[in-house]
Amino acid sequence: MTSPTAASAPFFVVFNRASGRGDRDALGPAVEAACTAAGRRCELMPVTQSGQLPDVAREAVRRAQAVGGIVVAAGGDGTINCVAQAVLGSGCRFGVLPRGTFNYFSRTHGIPAELDAALQVLLREQAMPVQVGLVNGRVFLVNASLGLYARLLEEREGWKRQFGRSRFIALLAGMRTLLRGHRSLQLDVELQGKTWQARTPTLFVGNNALQMEQVGLPEAQAIDAGCLAGVTLKPVGRWALLALLARGIFGRMGDADEVQSFGFQTLTVKARRFGASRIKVAADGEVLKMALPLRFEVAPEPLLLIRPAGMAPERREVQA
Structure with missing residues (x-):
């Protein structure tokens, strides 16, 4: 069977009704209307129960593979991460309709937050390879972390459930976490054959x-x-941590003596605490326990993301 081109391939749209923005019920009709107007077929695949997302994502990939279709994730970075985990290595093209609070993955690739504009990207642009990170084989598109940053994200989710999703709430939650101490x-870190504590x-x-x-960190160039x-x-x-947070808000964290940053393709991390076998890791905002040692690496193959060509306008503004 000949695979359809990007201009005719059907969409399989995974979106999470169990969490996220309040406009999720309006997303389906908007997607259907845009696809109908463009003469494209789409199949909506809503997630209605907590924990169901990975299974729905895998089913979307299976259906897309059968007909040369495109798998689309509609949601925040966590939803996009989960669908990307299923898509990576499948040969399917991947599309994104960002509906989250920060939307870092879509923003760095020039995909607009407005639904109508994001749909036009999906309908008109071509798939391009984009880099994926792995920690012990688990995908991360934005970041993965352990220690204080993972704890900050975990406590931030509690604040969001109680007070709502906004960048201001996220900032307040972060300040509270830092003030609690x-x-x-204590880690053994292996990089390029050398280990340091x-x-x-x-x-x-x-x-x-x-x-x-x-x-304000220069490792954007490494990425x-x-x-x-x-x-x-x-x-x-x-x-001092609060001062670093302030530096980050104003784009000046790279100037701080307390910050050490470096680029790499493979990094292995072990805990020096006796008997430690698992540790909390946050990957694109989801916190889970992972077995030690941790291996961070660039995935051997990219995602084929439908995105505008060239550098995203927001990145050009930051660099100006």
Whole structure:
């Protein structure tokens, strides 16, 4: 069977009714209307129960493979991550309709947050290869972390459930976490055949150039060059951490002596605490326990993402 071209391939749209923005009930009709107007077939695949998303994503991939279709994730970075996990390595093209709070993955690739504009990208643009990060085989598109940053994300979700989803709520939650204090991780880090001991509040691994640029870290260039970006902090007190948060807000974190950053393609991390076999890791905002050692790496093959060509306008603005 000859696979359909990008201009005629059907869409299989996975979206999560169990969480996310309040406009999720309007998403389906908007997608159907845009596809009908363009003469394209689409199949909506809603997730209605918590925990159902991975199964629905795998089913979308199966159906897309059978007819040369395109798998589309509609949601925030967590939903997009889960669908990307199913798509990676399948040979399917991947589309995104961003509906989250931060939308870093879509923003770094120039996909607009407005639904109508994102649909036009999906209907008109071509698939291009984009880099994927892996931690112990699990996909991350934006970042993966352990220690303080993972704890911050975990506590932020509790605030969002209680007070709603917004960047202001996320900032308040982060400040509260930093003020409560923290314990440093004691890690053995292996990079390019060399091992060193690191005592740090957090290890952050980025795969999103826009996020790096916005906080003022130079490793955005490493990501553009096909690497991941590692970031550690020297052990500091809570007020110094708040000062670092302020630097990040104003795009000046790279100037801080307490911040160490580096690019890499493969990184192995072990805990020096006796008996530790698992550790909490946050991957694109979802916190889970993973077995040690941790292996961070660039995935051997990319996602084929439907996106506008060239650098995203938001990245050009940050660099200007």
